[in-house]
Amino acid sequence: MTPAPETLFQFLSAIHPYDAMEHAALQSMIPAFDVRRFDAGAQVYALGQQLDGLFIVFEGDVEIRDEHDVPISLLGPRNSFGERGLLRQGQSVTSARAVTDSTLLILPADIFHKAMAEVPAFRKFFDRSRVERPQKTDLATTRVEELMATSPVTCPLDTDVQTAARQMREARVSSICVAEGGRLRGIATIRDLSGKVVGDGLPFDTPIRRVMTPDPVTLPPSAIGSDVLHMMMERRIGHVPVEQAGKLVGIVTQTDLTRFQAVSSAELVSEIAHSNTAEDMAKVTARIPQLLAQLVAGGNRHEVITRLITDIADTATRRLLALAEASLGPAPVPYLWLACGSQGRQEQTGVSDQDNCLFLDDSVTDADQPYFEALARFVCDGLDTCGYVYCPGDMMASNPRWRQPVKVWRDYFASWIKTPNPEAQMLASVMFDLRPIGGTVALFENLQAETLAKASANSIFVAHMVSNSLKHTPPLGLLRGFATIRSGEHKNHIDLKHNGVVPVVDLGRIYALQGQLTQANTAARLEAAMAAGILSASGGQDLRDAYDLIAETRLDHQAAQVRAGDAPDNFLSPTSLSDFERSHLRDAFVVIKSMQSAVGHGRGMLS
Structure with missing residues (x-):
């Protein structure tokens, strides 16, 4: 028995987005609906079939299957289906079958598209595309390429300091980049000239290379403004050169940031970078939940929020490494601290434990190991104090298994790829998310490329990972x-x-x-x-x-x-x-x- 128009109106009035429509508009839509009955087991539509409308379950149950004939959903009264197909040239991307005797309402495709164009609630409900949150113009949403000066003042390595100073004065800038063949070799600032040249009484023909900061830290144009601010706060610098593909393409200074309101995460980064104990840092990291709430309220996208929160963990880790070295003395061989898990992916939220490991240079000896054991314990204990609790699976640098020379790490990856048992799959999954935090990055670069190549070429390993x-x-x-x-x-x-x-x-x-x-x-x-x-x-x-x-x-x-x-x-x-x-x-x-x-x-x- 076909439902009466009044019955359909009452039914649809209780379903979103029809409940958001004007009553007169919904009343005018009712006659367009086609009512169809399907016996239990009957196919509603097949995969790839041209759809003639949007389906709504009035009575019964309908099973939706994907392109591999795997059940993905069982729908009952008030549920809609078929909209994804209608939004993609009208061809179904799933199949549908009535599980029980069912009555379906079909809104014709042309009426569906008309409603999508004219009814905001309709469009908001059925359009699954990414919804952009309202955003403020701030450092968390501004790329470095929009902040940087694209023509930084440069000079060669053999330029004398007086000539460099004149270049800076004429351009009215506070720094000069020292470049060779388009590649950045160093940077000199007004502070360098006043402190090292004037303060030390150096002659004006002193080459700029003697007073510059060699191989300064840089950022790519794709970085965000908060990356600049965090780097400045942590390293106590006021100028950040911008490089792309090894070429100097710009520079960002503190002056470039003054027109932007600094996000609160920068304050936390600065305080951590200047803390002298893990307990001092813990007072700062305790404010992370409130920061998260503020960032969410500000309309920031999830990837921006998690990136800013992860920056705080990165800074805390690097500060603990510096404090460890200040206490233990310089490292006997090069090392690299890496994060995995959510920190490695830069996806930390208000709830995070620690997952990390330590790569040691292959020249490390047994006599050096106590140093790195103490360093790892210092940092892991400090992170726990800061609220990044110990990893339940003990995947931390304080565990000797995850504190090894690069050659051992190479063997680890090779064995996991060769024999992908359950433990190997789990470990490989974690380790594929590794990201360098502090130390000698070169210890990881070749190993990463080598491991990815071997892993992707091993079909058995790939199958197990899948x-x-x-x-x-x-x-x-x-x-x-x-x-x-x-x-x-x-x-x-x-x-x-x-x-x-x-x-x-x-x-x-x-x-x-x-x-x-x-x-x-x-x-x-x-x-x-x-x-x-x-x-x-x-x-x-x-x-x-x-x-x-x-x-x-x-x-x-x-x-x-x-x-x-x-x-x-x-x-x-x-x-x-x-x-x-x-x-x-x-x-x-x-x-x-x-x-x-x-x-x-x-x-x-x-x-």
């Missing part, structure tokens, strides 16, 4: 809702980290492995994978949109907890969300499950 990446699944329940935690402290909640963010992190790592991509950050991996053709533009955009929504929901949840005076965590009650938010979050989980299915079936994998 299998390992599918162990974290989205919290999708078979009966339309979410698969919440069944017992314990977090009963009836979903884990936004392990069942939301981590599945995308794992997929991003697989794409990086396929393409030998050196990026550690998940968003950067997805973008690089799309650029390299490893991930299709449509699938990659869907996955990026899903990741954005889940990551931002996680930060919104943590920020709300901080504002309520609670400690932030990753456990969200779906009942705290509106119907609109639950629908979009569930759709995001469906996208992730579909992408996991694609990877699991070998689509796009290297042979």
Whole structure:
């Protein structure tokens, strides 16, 4: 029996986005709906079929399957489906089958597209593309290429200090870059000239190379303004040259930053960089949750927020390394401290433990080991004091296993790739997210490229890594809702980290492995994978949109907890969300499950 128009109006009035429409507009839409009945087991539409409209379940149950015929959703009354196909040339990207006798409402494609164009609530609900948050013009959202002076004053190495000073005076700048063949060799500032030339009474024909700071730290044009400010605060410098592909392309000074309001993260970085004990640093890191809440309230995107928070951990680590060396003396051989996990990916939130390791130069001897044991213990204990609690799996430099010469690390990776048992898969997953924090970066560069090449060429290892990446699944329940935690402290909640963010992190790592991509950050991996053709533009955009929504929901949840005076965590009650938010979050989980299915079936994998 076909529902009466009044019945359809009442039904749709209780469903978003129809409940946001003017009553007259919804009344005029009612006659356009086609009512169709499907017996249990009947196919509603096939994969790749041209769709003639948007489907809404009025009665019954409908199962949605992906392109590999894997069930991804079971929908009941009030649920919509088919919109992704309508938004992509009208061809279905899934298949649908009635599980029970079902009655479906079909809104014709032309009416659907008309509503998308004319009804904001309709467009907001069905358009899954990335929603840009309102942003302020500040250092957290401004790229260095927009801040830098593109024609820095330069001079050769043999220029005398008087000539260099005249160049600076004529250009009305406070520094001069010393370059050779377009490559930066050093930088000299007004302070260098006054302190080293005038203060030490050097003759005016002294070559600039004698007073310059050689091989200064630099940033790429793609860095953000906060990177500049944090570097200035930590290193107590006022000028940061900008290099791209080894060439000097600009410079950013403190003057360039004065028109911007410094983000609060810079204050924390500065205070940590000037702290003399881990206890002093802990007073600063205790303010991270409040910083997170402020950044979320300011409309910053999740990748900006996690980057700024990770910068604080990086600074704390480097400061502890400096304090360790001040206490223990200079290191007997070169070393490199690296972070893995969320810090390695620059994805820390208000809840983070520590994951780190230590690479030692191959010249290290047994007699040197006590020094590095003491250094690692100093830093790991200090990080724990600062709130970055010890890794539950003991994956820290304080564990001798993760404090080894480069040749041992090379053997580690080689053995994991050759024999990908469960432990090897887990360890490789963690170690592929390594990022240098402090020390001699050269100890890692060759090993990273070498390991990626060997790993991607070993099809058995890749297959095991793919299998390992599918162990974290989205919290999708078979009966339309979410698969919440069944017992314990977090009963009836979903884990936004392990069942939301981590599945995308794992997929991003697989794409990086396929393409030998050196990026550690998940968003950067997805973008690089799309650029390299490893991930299709449509699938990659869907996955990026899903990741954005889940990551931002996680930060919104943590920020709300901080504002309520609670400690932030990753456990969200779906009942705290509106119907609109639950629908979009569930759709995001469906996208992730579909992408996991694609990877699991070998689509796009290297042979």
